[in-house]
Amino acid sequence: MKTVYFDHAATTPVDRRVLDAMLPYFSEQYGNPSELHRLGREARAAVEAARAQVAAVLGAGEKEIVFTAGGTESDNLALFGGLARSQPGHLIVSAIEHPAVMEAARALNRQGWAVDFIPVDGDGIVDVDAYEQAFRDDTRLASVMFANNVVGSVQPVAALARIAHEKGALFHTDAVQAVGSLPVDVGELGVDLLSLSGHKLYGPKGIGALYVKRGTRLQPILHGGGHERRLRSGTENVPGIVGLGVAMTTAAAQLPEVRPRLERLRDKLAAGVAERIPEVTSLGHPTQRLPGNVAFSVRYVEGESMLLRLDAHGFMVSSGSACASGSLEPSHVVLALGLRAEDAHGSMRISLGRENTEEEVDAFLEAFPPIVDKLRQMSPLYVKG
Amino acid sequence: MKTVYFDHAATTPVDRRVLDAMLPYFSEQYGNPSELHRLGREARAAVEAARAQVAAVLGAGEKEIVFTAGGTESDNLALFGGLARSQPGHLIVSAIEHPAVMEAARALNRQGWAVDFIPVDGDGIVDVDAYEQAFRDDTRLASVMFANNVVGSVQPVAALARIAHEKGALFHTDAVQAVGSLPVDVGELGVDLLSLSGHKLYGPKGIGALYVKRGTRLQPILHGGGHERRLRSGTENVPGIVGLGVAMTTAAAQLPEVRPRLERLRDKLAAGVAERIPEVTSLGHPTQRLPGNVAFSVRYVEGESMLLRLDAHGFMVSSGSACASGSLEPSHVVLALGLRAEDAHGSMRISLGRENTEEEVDAFLEAFPPIVDKLRQMSPLYVKG
Amino acid sequence: MYTDLVMDHFTNPRNVGEIEDADGVGQIGNPVCGDVMRISIAVDDKDRIADVKFKTFGCGAAVATSSMVTEMVMGKSLEEAADISNKAVAEALGGLPPNKMHCSNLAADALHLAIQDYLVKNGREADVEQFLKALPKEREHSSH
Amino acid sequence: MYTDLVMDHFTNPRNVGEIEDADGVGQIGNPVCGDVMRISIAVDDKDRIADVKFKTFGCGAAVATSSMVTEMVMGKSLEEAADISNKAVAEALGGLPPNKMHCSNLAADALHLAIQDYLVKNGREADVEQFLKALPKEREHSSH
Numbered sequence A, B: 001m002k003t004v005y006f007d008h009a010a011t012t013p014v015d016r017r018v019l020d021a022m023l024p025y026f027s028e029q030y031g032n033p034s035e036l037h038r039l040g041r042e043a044r045a046a047v048e049a050a051r052a053q054v055a056a057v058l059g060a061g062e063k064e065i066v067f068t069a070g071g072t073e074s075d076n077l078a079l080f081g082g083l084a085r086s087q088p089g090h091l092i093v094s095a096i097e098h099p100a101v102m103e104a105a106r107a108l109n110r111q112g113w114a115v116d117f118i119p120v121d122g123d124g125i126v127d128v129d130a131y132e133q134a135f136r137d138d139t140r141l142a143s144v145m146f147a148n149n150v151v152g153s154v155q156p157v158a159a160l161a162r163i164a165h166e167k168g169a170l171f172h173t174d175a176v177q178a179v180g181s182l183p184v185d186v187g188e189l190g191v192d193l194l195s196l197s198g199h200k201l202y203g204p205k206g207i208g209a210l211y212v213k214r215g216t217r218l219q220p221i222l223h224g225g226g227h228e229r230r231l232r233s234g235t236e237n238v239p240g241i242v243g244l245g246v247a248m249t250t251a252a253a254q255l256p257e258v259r260p261r262l263e264r265l266r267d268k269l270a271a272g273v274a275e276r277i278p279e280v281t282s283l284g285h286p287t288q289r290l291p292g293n294v295a296f297s298v299r300y301v302e303g304e305s306m307l308l309r310l311d312a313h314g315f316m317v318s319s320g321s322a323c324a325s326g327s328l329e330p331s332h333v334v335l336a337l338g339l340r341a342e343d344a345h346g347s348m349r350i351s352l353g354r355e356n357t358e359e360e361v362d363a364f365l366e367a368f369p370p371i372v373d374k375l376r377q378m379s380p381l382y383v384k385g
Numbered sequence C, D: 001m002y003t004d005l006v007m008d009h010f011t012n013p014r015n016v017g018e019i020e021d022a023d024g025v026g027q028i029g030n031p032v033c034g035d036v037m038r039i040s041i042a043v044d045d046k047d048r049i050a051d052v053k054f055k056t057f058g059c060g061a062a063v064a065t066s067s068m069v070t071e072m073v074m075g076k077s078l079e080e081a082a083d084i085s086n087k088a089v090a091e092a093l094g095g096l097p098p099n100k101m102h103c104s105n106l107a108a109d110a111l112h113l114a115i116q117d118y119l120v121k122n123g124r125e126a127d128v129e130q131f132l133k134a135l136p137k138e139r140e141h142s143s144h
């Protein structure tokens, strides 16, 4: 069976060029960058070249890039590291953050920090007034994601950063879903901290970066040999770092071509689903959204059962965020948009990527309606027989 | 120029079998293990199979293995995670820990924990009496490394763990240098927490594991999606995890053959250096040491200059621990053995690995004495002209 | 995460639907929680389950346990059917992931409610007590 | 981390050794800190450095800066030599890693001490002041 991968927001395949660039660093150029001998120096040079690539794509300085083990670590480093020096005060996050920010904020809350969760509107865009009013004298940091991983909505990050700075707070954005899919320039955004992750942009898993604006005081969360300008100890994951560098460069180069193409496929897919299936609610903002994200809720059926049936037909999608906890709760993001819990259970996310084609979209639009139909026939909630 | 890699304690090349096992997981089997579709399920199965491999080698249960991004993260998770629930109390570490434990202990100290650093004898073995006497009513955890990364000395871990338990404290061992080189069985050791790192045992960089004995209460340091039984959030580094599993299995299978071979080369090398070069002090315990570790201090010359000259002759060694801080301080480990600072500056570490041969050892013994001689001729400290 | 048997029951669910003029109907769960199961039974004059059908809103486990329970009780006596527990259904499927054991494994409860419905409708309240010792009492589940 | 020029000076250090019956000798550093440099000079009757040699215990940067400084001052007047700073030596080498700038970059200081030694030995204390404004005063370095 031909399979169609529509789950690029969960993870992406490593690009051939990325893997080719990484390969020498496993068994040949395997030096530890901290060592002074030839293999060590060559590894160091590779790490620094990758840092320059990441920095260039973000419009950052090389010294502003800290390599981490992924988006989750970057988010945790931003929040815990950015707040470590201060006495517990106040922290602002949006209501639709990824668990990596959400749970870090909750952990800070248990340590004595007051946390405000800023609501979003029905399209999944942060309520800027509520955000602005949430600042207090002791607000140290605000964190609002660049683009949401479930419903794809893109936030007004530059405006939010400006407000945080007016209030004297640091601003962090989790740009894990945005980097590689949308132009992200730290200068234009004016953020202090920005998280990204390799495996969301055709790079490897287990590598990420945190942009730390020059002058931002940050404490490490991993202590040790003092790597990454003392901000992140641990022997550098050289192949991963090299891969991230190439993935960033490749994504940036392809963006002008890929983005409009995915937006067209996205809109076709969303329109096709809405046309063919009654009682579907589309989720997220109609235009202010990730190029590859289509999200909707199907009444009377449950997300996992749609996902598994689609999988049996070769289509790989997600019922929401990939959450290892295996929670059965409906997505907090979809609930934050105002959906009733029973409808939130019927939500589904399709995330398109570079290699997807119009044929695949068409095939999906063929396959999906009968699946929904069959599940609705099986549903005790579905009244119209 | 033929090069000879003698720096396996810093890092190792990824074994061919390991890399081959990893390769499909980059661009083909690239699923996110948290996703329910086929690619996700296959990735989940690969992760769990690797967990079983790691657990089997350590004599642990599968549920006792937490994957991390490396030895540093494992050490930090053990110390911060093992102590998070308690009120600040007392913590015991040895004086020769790797910075990953040392700096974590110092950070805990800044958070209000009392820390005792237990001295070692001239051979680099922890003073068991001093260790035992250091325990207080509020001692929550003791951490003593299995084998030292600089001078190779192997600690009496089982006895130290037993004492900690008698005193009602948790026991952690940093076994990053030991796993793969020596038999390590958590049941025989009786430890609660044990750290290991992939790139020290012919696995990839950026992956590690923490053994967490069933029933041990641990808090995460990375918060998010709840991966790894909530102990370590972040999308799993699937290729890295698969690589670690195969690296563990391969190392364990080869250990009975590799270990005696390396010990013989090690002893030949150490004896050869001592024979050919006057005023050399060998470091660490004569027999209770890592199979591949040769460490010594050469009077009147400085470590880096030896290292760089050896590198120019194709021999890659280390002047001590690979420390990204680029500190010019002499190794705290060598000082803890009782060497004077000026002599500690002349220390060097050779760490042999699987692929090293007797010819390489012989070549080193040829090349090294003239290098020392030349440097001594250049040294204002060297009196005998 | 699901066994092959779970996937088989999910992909090819047995006995989907609703029995017209059923002798007993049981429904459990709550759409807010993401799982609703309805089971209808036809009972013959020997107190045997002559037919059983289900409708389920829920995840793979919810569908599979519903399907499995209908297969397990088809043709069984009410007394035998009443003895089947959620745990037995999960075991018959070769096990369920831990996080699916609590909320999505309610098919036996729905069946028991259908049996109760039948008994009550037929004036046999006394048998309810006898057959259904561990009857779900509109469990905590439905409201959480 | 080291420039090619640093590596060249380290691998093929110029002017290694000790001038017998030197006109001036300067030593700086401390073995405890891991760097000791000794520079000896021969001065001709036109106050020019006719010969200069070094001995150094230390890292690559320490050796390279020592070698470089001897090359820079060979044949220069004492006044010109006195003007050379540690910074100038590092620049002549194409730069040094940041962590090597402080402790391992003392060769110019050793040279200045050698010049001072020569001047004092020859009763020219007055010139010390003039030539060597920024003379290292047995710096903090030696004791830290």
Ligand SMILES: Cc1ncc(COP(=O)(O)O)c(C=O)c1O
Pocket: A009, A069, A070, A071, A072, A073, A075, A098, A100, A145, A147, A148, A149, A174, A175, A176, A177, A197, A198, A199, A206, A208, B233, B234, B235
């Ligand atoms: C918005 C967002 N933030 C953070 C993460 C966490 O990144 P990682 O899986 O690399 O830890 C993800 C994806 O998992 C994400 O989508």
Ligand SMILES: Cc1ncc(COP(=O)(O)O)c(C=O)c1O
Pocket: A233, A234, A235, B009, B069, B070, B071, B072, B073, B075, B098, B100, B145, B147, B148, B149, B174, B175, B176, B177, B197, B198, B199, B206, B208
């Ligand atoms: C004893 C010891 N502990 C911890 C570490 C840190 O491991 P990693 O580099 O994988 O973070 C190392 C090596 O760097 C080590 O030798």
